[in-house]
Amino acid sequence: MIEFKLEGDFIPLIQLLKATNLVQTGGEAQIVVSEGEVKYNGQVDYRKRLKVKKGDKVEFRGKNIMVI
Template identity: 40%
Template sequence: MEKIKIQTEYIKLDQFLKWTGVAESGVHAKDMILAGEVKVNGEVEERRGKKLYKGDKVEIAGKTFEVE
């Protein structure tokens, strides 16, 4: 599991995917989310504006990231 440190209270899911380099662009992040390819804390998440807080776990493409 890779830990990703953020400097703010939260980060939106689409921004997080770009920040980690999993998504090449906002459009790519949106497409991945709408296709059901992203899990947040074990549940498929289809809202690209979902707010992620410290301790949340994001699974995508066989990788797991933890917001820190």
């Protein structure tokens, strides 16, 4: 489990994937989101501009991110 400490009110999903080093670029992040590889709070989510907030869970390729 990766714990990501949120500094503001939210972080866009694309930036979260980059900040946790699960993808190398924003372009790669957009592709994996649009292909349905990312789960947000247990559901596949295709929104690239999704605002991830404290308490949310993101799952990607077997890695879990908990936003704290």
